[in-house]
Amino acid sequence: MKYNVLGKTGFKVSNICFGALTIGPLQRNMSKEDGGSIIIEAIDKGINFIDTAQLYGTYPHIKEALKACKRENIIIITKSYAYSKETAKESLEEALREMNTDYVDGFLLHEQESEHTIRGHYEALEYFVKMKEKGYIRSVGISTHNIAGVKAATKINEIDVIHPIVNKSGIGIHDGSIDDMIDAIKEAKNKNIGIYAMKPLGGGNLIHSYDEAMDFVLSLDVLDSIAIGMQSKEEVMANVLKFEGYDIPKDLKMKLSSKKRELQIATWCTGCKACSLKCGHKAIEIINNKAVVDKEKCVLCGYCSKYCKDFCIKII
Structure with missing residues (x-):
């Protein structure tokens, strides 16, 4: 396994990060x-x-x-939508309590869009910085789907880590291209801010071009680590082999490719119709101001995801 230093945090992290979203209630609900x-x-x-x-x-x-490992050997970064001292305090206490840990290695402001949203959450950021001084948090930062978010965070001295969306097609980037995002990340990297990417497979929409998608993110020397969701031990094995530069055995590939998947529309969908208008298979319709998938018609091509400005569409 390859390990990199996560910018100014000094953390030595594996170049593959376990994305915990997919095992939880929002997706597989394990x-x-x-x-x-x-x-x-x-x-x-x-x-x-x-x-x-x-x-x-x-x-x-x-x-x-x-329970099965030494806490000090694991780097855990979490996020919340906290915007005030009170909500930040609640989110930190929940994380420490629910994970039964004395500290978290990083706490990020979740899904920041620009300098304006960061300003709106600045009281929470200040609280996290104070908790860093007390040892309850070891680093602070933001996660973002926006190039403007990366640029804004780069200007803030207290920011240690940025968690941006990066994939070969730019799926989920709200305000520009993947090239624009990489340029912004380079500026942050020059300031020694730790960078770990999210959504290398575009929320599952690039799963059919797995090798190409992963080769793209692995070729980027500005990324310290890449978070990818994994829902089985087989997926863990396949991703580790890929990240270490080995071929994935054919039988493992076949097992993973035979896994039943489906198109999922997130609860925050506003029914803007962009996906339904672009679906050539007429598999998406808008019902009660929300996109609904006809699983009989959907071929899981993922093309519709390119047109969702709110990143509501995923293949799980």
Whole structure:
């Protein structure tokens, strides 16, 4: 396993980060025991970095996994939508309590769009910085789907880590191209800000071009680590082999490709119709101001995701 230093944090992290979203209630809704066993498998394979968030509901899964390893050997970064001292305090206390840990390695402001949204959450950021001084948090930062978010965070001295969306097609980037995003990341990297990417497979929409998609992100020397969701021990094995530069055995590839998947529309969909208008298979219609998928017509091409400005569409 390759390890990199996560910018000014000094953390030595595996270049593959376990994205905990997919095992939780927002996607596969695994039990804490089943989800925890997959995290343990990842740790056994050399992955020492876990990405989670208050929203994901996966703290119990991580707590379960931590029973089988030394806490100090694992880097855990979480996120919340906290905007005030009170909401930041609540989100930190929940994370410490639910994961049964004395500290988190990073706390990020979740899904920041620009300098304006960061300003709106600045009281929470200030609280996280104070908790960093007290040792309850080891680094602070933001996650973002926006180039403007990366640029704004780069200007803030207190920011240690940025978690941006990066994939070969630019799926989920709200305000520009993947090239624009990489340019912004380079500016942050020049200031020694730690960078770990999200959504290398575009929320599952690039799963059919897995090798090409992963080769793209792995070729970017500005990324310290890449968070990818994994829902089985087989997926852990395949991703570890890929990240280490080995071929994935044909039988493992076949097993993963035969996995039943479906198009999922997130609850925050506003029914803007962009996806339904672009779906050549007429598999999406708008019902009660929300996109609804006809599973009989959907061929899981993922093309519709390119047109969703709010990143509501994923293949799980």
